[in-house]
Amino acid sequence: MPVTASSVQQEHPVLGAGFEALSRQDPEIADVILGEMGREATGLQLIAAENFCSPAVLAALGSPLANKYAEGYPGARHHGGCELVDVAERIAIDRAATLFGAEHANVQPHSGSAAVLAAYAALLRPGDTVLAMGLPYGGHLTHGSPANFSGRWFNFIGYGVDHESGLIDYEQVRLLARTHRPRAIVVGSIAYPRHPDYAYFREIADEVGAYLIADAAHPIGLVAGGAAPTPVPYADVVCATTHKVLRGPRGGMLLCGAELAERIDRAVFPFTQGGAQMHSVAAKAVAFGEAAAxxxxxxxxxxxxxxxxxxxxxxxxxxxxxxxxxxxxxxxxxxxxxxxxxxxxxxxxxxxxxxxxxxxxxxxxxxxxxxxxxxxxxxxxxxxxxxxxxxxxxxxxxxxxxxxxxxxxxxxxxxxxxxx
Structure with missing residues (x-):
């Protein structure tokens, strides 16, 4: 029996009803998708930043919501016809805020890096000093890499880990904070396998008058499931991704208190981004709903x-x-x-x-x-x-x-x- 788009869809219903049309119109791209599904299904995907979206998340991503231009926020868009996507975004905001116990959520960032950029834009000015985990110890590109906007626009000071244990050297963090008096302290990394002490970082930030930004891109899914401590009560702003453990679409989000809500929203739009990707926002809402179960x-x-x-x-x-x-x-x-x-x-x-x-x-x-x-x-x-x-x-x-x-x-x- 020949392999057809219909037979493939029967075998892999996650592809959705549109795959047959894609296969007819653009077989090259259809073959790429089938090849990627085969790669994922025949190997072990052990990259820490990757996961498999649920079929429901994929359905939202492939929906006609991708057609809608929606600059702005629910009830205050720069384009007409946003009544229904406003509903989707409000659902995503409410679900994120409830899931993580935050007073405010912004679900529009296109990525984790975009979320961090918006947090910096809301709280900092070019030239400000920021204390973050050094890149050799697990810090992210947005934590001061000279190849990244963060390293070009701000003065980053890197803290590290103890030589023997590999754990964060909290006394070094306190000493560097006292010495450099940063405008913000970033807690979070991409390659540190232990829980940071958010309360201790909050104490240091308060001592030197700094904002505390939690980059929780990796652990936020564990936080949603109660398998990791939450940074929300301690950080002024929490930056996160919606994929990784959270199993949502590729994208970012921000959590903060009510007093910073307007600054965060304006830092996302219009300062760092244009129109929200409404299919992705809806998919984030689906993921937040799944994570609450x-x-x-x-x-x-x-x-x-x-x-x-x-x-x-x-x-x-x-x-x-x-x-x-x-x-x-x-x-x-x-x-x-x-x-x-x-x-x-x-x-x-x-x-x-x-x-x-x-x-x-x-x-x-x-x-x-x-x-x-x-x-x-x-x-x-x-x-x-x-x-x-x-x-x-x-x-x-x-x-x-x-x-x-x-x-x-x-x-x-x-x-x-x-x-x-």
Whole structure:
């Protein structure tokens, strides 16, 4: 029987009713989509920033709401015909504020970086001093990279981690804050696997008269499920993404108190963005609704349990796991004891069907690997699978990639991301 768009859609209903039309009109792009679905379904997606959206989120993303131009905010748009998208955005705002216990939510940022840019625009002026985790220790590009707007527009001072434990050096944070008197302190990272002490950061910020900005792009999904502490009561502004553990569409959001609501909204539109992507805003609303269900709490706690199991299993395979483990979905590790530097390890693992990132390691020139358990947990994997994944990592780095690739395909095939 020939493979047709209709047969593919029957096998993969998540593609939606429009896929047959796409296949007829643009088979090249249809083939890319099918190829990506095959890649996702036959390998292990272990990038810490990735997950699988639910079919409902994908349906909202592919809806006619993509047609609507909607500069402004509900009830105050610069375009007509926004009555229905106003409803969608109000739902998203209300759900986000309720889910995270915030007085105000802005759901329009196109990305996590756009959310951080808006937070800086609302609270800072060019040239202000900002204290944030240094890039070698897990800080993000928006935390002062010279290649990024943050490093060009502001004077960033980087704090680090203890040389032995790999944990945030809180005394260094306090000393740097007292010395440099920053206008803002940023708490958050992309490669730190432990929970930051938000209350301690709040104390330091109050001592030096600084705003506290929480960049919670990675842990916000765990926060939604009660599997991580919330920064909302402590931070003046919380920046976050709506994908990663949260399982929503790619995008950002901001949470703040009522006193900063107008400044935050004006920093998003009109200062840093134009019209909101209303299909994405609606998809965010769907994700917030899903995250409020009891099943999502169960999911996030399993994400953490899987990450801890995977970290322990990697350590047993001689990987040097930073901080000795994890509190979150995220693990960073040095593969050097197995004879591979981070970039090399990433390539060997990818060749065997296991996709990870590489990252900087504190106090060294070499790079490690960064991985997460959100996507494989969405697929239904649990602790036994984490132990086997660690074994497959070690085998791949020890030169048995071809054998590992076959087992990875079998393992992934038992846990399809979108069951037919």
């Amino acid at each position: 009891p099943a999502f709490s169960t999911y996030t706690h399993q994400v953490v349990a899987n990450a801890r199991a995977l970290a322990d299993a990697l350590a047993a395979e001689d990987f040097a796991v930073t901080t000795g483990g994890t509190d979150t979905h995220l693990i960073t590790a040095d593969p050097a004891p197995l004879g591979a530097e981070g970039r090399t390890a990433r390539g060997l693992l990818a060749a065997a069907g296991m996709v990870v990132d590489c990252c900087a390691l504190p106090y060294g020139d070499e790079r490690g690997i960064r991985l997460g358990t959100a996507a494989v947990t969405t697929q239904g994997m649990r602790e036994p699978e984490m132990a086997r994944i660690a074994e497959l990592f070690a085998l791949a780095l020890r030169g048995e990639g071809r054998k590992v690739a076959a087992e990875v395909r079998d393992l992934a095939g038992n846990f399809p991301p979108y069951p037919a």
